[in-house]
Amino acid sequence: MKVLRAQCAGACYGVQRALDAAFKANEGHDQVFTWGALIHNPQVVEELEREGIEVARSMDQLPEGSTVIVRSHGVPPSVMRALEGAGASVVDATCPYVARAQKAAARLAREGCRVIIVGEAGHPEVEGIAAFAAEAGGKADVVGSPGDVPAGLYDPIGVVVQTTQRRENLDAVLEQLKAQGLEPRVMDTICAATAERQASAAQVAAEADAMVVIGGRNSSNTTRLAEICAAAAPRTYHVESAAELDPAWFADCATVGVTAGASTPESQIHAVEQALQEL
Ligand code: SF4
Structure with a gap:
């Protein structure tokens, strides 16, 4: 056959980078944690555990002086501050493409746009992007498909996209916004x-x-x-x-x-x- x-x-750039960061942080250290499961792969999470890298889901799981890896999906700025405040040494493995979407949302919000995030509601990456917009003083709506676009929107509207979204879905949401008479500013943050x-x-x-x-x-x-x-x-x-x-x-x-x-x-x-x- x-x-x-x-x-x-297989493993994309951001996932491989986060895995490498975890194994590197573990060299010579015995209190290394990932903030949530590092990747959606149970076998890899088990392998990390066998190497002594545990999953932490609350701040009180992090002993003073421990190292915590932020996964490729990123986290809201408030979580990053809390991790730093917990006395842990933070290794930020947020994928640079995700960080680009976070920065784009913050920039649109700072410039006065209502931010539309084309993505999956509840996904950690999307929650992080929305938090960056909120932190910059803006309001963000998560739109999974054209049917989710809220009524009554007015310009200026800014659009950012969850990195893993399909381009067809972004295009369909943009069509819907235009059909509502809007002229969105689009930050295309889809990762290839x-x-x-x-x-x-x-x-x-x-x-x-x-x-x-x-x-x-x-x-x-x-x-x-x-x-x-x-x-x-x-x-x-x-x-x-x-x-x-x-x-x-x-x-x-x-x-x-x-x-x-x-x-x-x-x-x-x-x-x-x-x-x-x-x-
Ligand atoms: S943004 Fe792209 S490269 Fe980064 S973790 Fe997601 S899929 Fe991987």
Whole structure:
């Protein structure tokens, strides 16, 4: 069976940077925490725990002098201040692309715009971006789709985008704003990593008899990759590790495609590829 990996698959720049920061902080230190699960990948979170890097979810879990890693999604400014105030040494692994969206929201708010964040309500990255707008004295609305755009808006309106949003959704929201007579200022803060992974996955799925998509079941970008692959390759399987592979899935397959979400490290992709080759 031929195993074909999508050209663009696995850990993105921001996730890899956060992982590297965590392992580096752990060298020679014994009280290293991540503020929330570092990435949406249970196996990696377990690996970090085995290395002694624990997940903290409240300030009282952080002993004086400990090190805490802020994950790639970023945090609201108030949380950053609280972490610093708790006496912890903070390693800020906020992805630079997320930081760019945070700064854009703050700038629009400072310049008097009502801020529209195109993104998923409740997502930590979006909550952080909204907090940056609020901190700069602005008001932010989170809009998941054109139907969420509030009525009664007036200019100036500024738009920022959750980094993992699809461009089609941004365009549809902008159309809606324009249909309401508004002239939004748009800060396009979409990161290319998600779109690149989706395009590569679709390409491989079109050539393969079956697809394996690797990544946490709690990872929304991995789940979306699995949906895209399933549209082209009905025999698409979403797994978190090589141990889940069932040889029966690949009966009569000449080619199996492999892709992985942005929170899947190279070691997990390699293990799955190897297991597929040994079937
Ligand atoms: S998807 Fe893009 S913005 Fe998000 S962590 Fe990865 S590189 Fe950063």
